[in-house]
Each structure stands twice: as structure tokens, then as C-alpha cells.
Amino acid sequence: MNPLVIVLVVVVILGVIALIAFNPMLKKREDAAIAVMRERFGENTRLVVDPRATAMGTEPEEAGGVRGMSVLAVNTEELFAVTWAGLHEWSLPRSAISRVESSADDPEAVQKATIIVAYATPDGEATASFRLKDPVPWLTELGYDWGPEGPPAD
Secondary structure (H helix, E strand, O other): OOHHHHHHHHHHHHHHHHHHHHHHHHHHHHHHHHHHHHHHHOOOOOOEEEEEEEEEEEEOHHHOOOEEEEEEEEOOOEEEEEEOOOOOEEEEEHHHEEEEEEOOOOHHHOOOEEEEEEEEEOOEEEEEEEEEOOHHHHHHHHOOOOOOOOOOOO
16 A cells, blocks of 8 residues: 555544544633633523634733633623633623624624624724624624625524
């Protein structure tokens, strides 16, 4: 048998074993982040939640945003993210949000998109970015300008 094929098969097998081994660990981290979000918000006040959002940090970095896999939630008072690794928290009062944008030209037409939340800080304006599987409910809830047609139907 060709040595290249043997090496390729070994690499694939090791990759599958690594995925099987790390899956329970990642699930525990996700569950811990969800528990922090529930403790912070309670059961009845969450409006939109994504337990598998990718936090992409803030611009400028000093604005304190989080990076990595995160639980993202919003209620009537704040936008809140907690990372799976280290359970680092980031929150933003909704009153500080000045605008919401999307990386997609048509957020309805894509399966995943980044939302960019602009907000006021003592040093000026900052932005926080989150990659979401379904950006439409987030954009609608956070006040995205859908144009004259308005937000899409649920």
C-alpha cells in the first residue's frame, strides 16, 4: 500500500478519536456558560439566546469584549456574553447601543452572519462583533434598520 495513503488514514483516525474525546469536555464548558447566563438573567427575562455564538471581540480591544465560543443573550435591559473557556463575562446596557449592522448584504439570505453592535464608551464609540447561526432575530431585537419593508416575518 502506498505510504501516503497509510499516513492519511492514520491522521483521519486520530482526528476522529480526538473529536470523540473532546466532545464531552466542550459540552461541559457550554453547559457551564449557560448556567452563568441563567444565573445572571433568570428564567423569564431572556428574549433571544444563542448558546453557540462566536464572540469576535471589540474594536478597540480596550472596550473589554470577549473572544471565542460564547453564550450570547439579550433581555430588555442588557446584551450579555459569557465565554465557554474561562467563563469570562461581557455585558452592555441596551441603552448604550447606538446602531446594529450585519456583515451580510442580505441577512435573511444567509445561514450565518456577523452582527456588529456599536455602542458608546467613555473613550468614544466601540463595536462588538458576534458570529451567529441565525442573525435575523438578533438584528430585529437589537434594532437593525431593515429598510422600508421592515423586519422579516418570524
